[in-house]
Amino acid sequence: DAMVIQNPRYQVTQFGKPVTLSCSQTLNHNVMYWYQQKSSQAPKLLFHYYDKDFNNEADTPDNFQSRRPNTSFCFLDIRSPGLGDAAMYLCATSRVGIRDRGYEQYFGPGTRLTVT
């Protein structure tokens, strides 16, 4: 049973052509994350949502935007992809953390983005 779904699994886009990646979840989790992972590197957090509260990382380029229209869906928009944006993009969800703990994340299978 798929819990975190990402579409498409593979995306090829041209340099400078906007692209949107999508993520949906059936877990009803409040928190959704977008990570960028390049080869042999750790996932790098781009931003996360706590419900509709958007939390951007300080070093996330303006080229990356996100939307969360409802609990189930979250989108990653890359306005003008560059060659350096080629990577795996991972969506994850979790229950909302409480004062003394956070909860594990559930990851989707990722979207592998190629920029030509």
Add this chain to the structure above:
Amino acid sequence: RKEVEQDPGPFNVPEGATVAFNCTYSNSASQSFFWYRQDCRKEPKLLMSVYSSGNEDGRFTAQLNRASQYISLLIRDSKLSDSATYLCVVGKGYNNNDMRFGAGTRLTVKP
């Protein structure tokens, strides 16, 4: 200093070996700790959460040392199927939704 640092690896061990990974974190307010496993070109999957008292799941044991700000993962009786990258994840502290990944340690178990 990076927020989460792991042993650089790679670790190449024979089947049946015991191997241990360490992970240090910089934020003393961190409250949540996890080990994830990631296979090549796959998404990370939770291996185990790390509790203050330490916890064990079969061949895997996780420990937390708050005073020294590190967590560890011990794998006993390594199997070929344990070959993967092991990622340490630490909650940022005051915001328990903000999770930080270490760079990962690559483990290869050989026959």
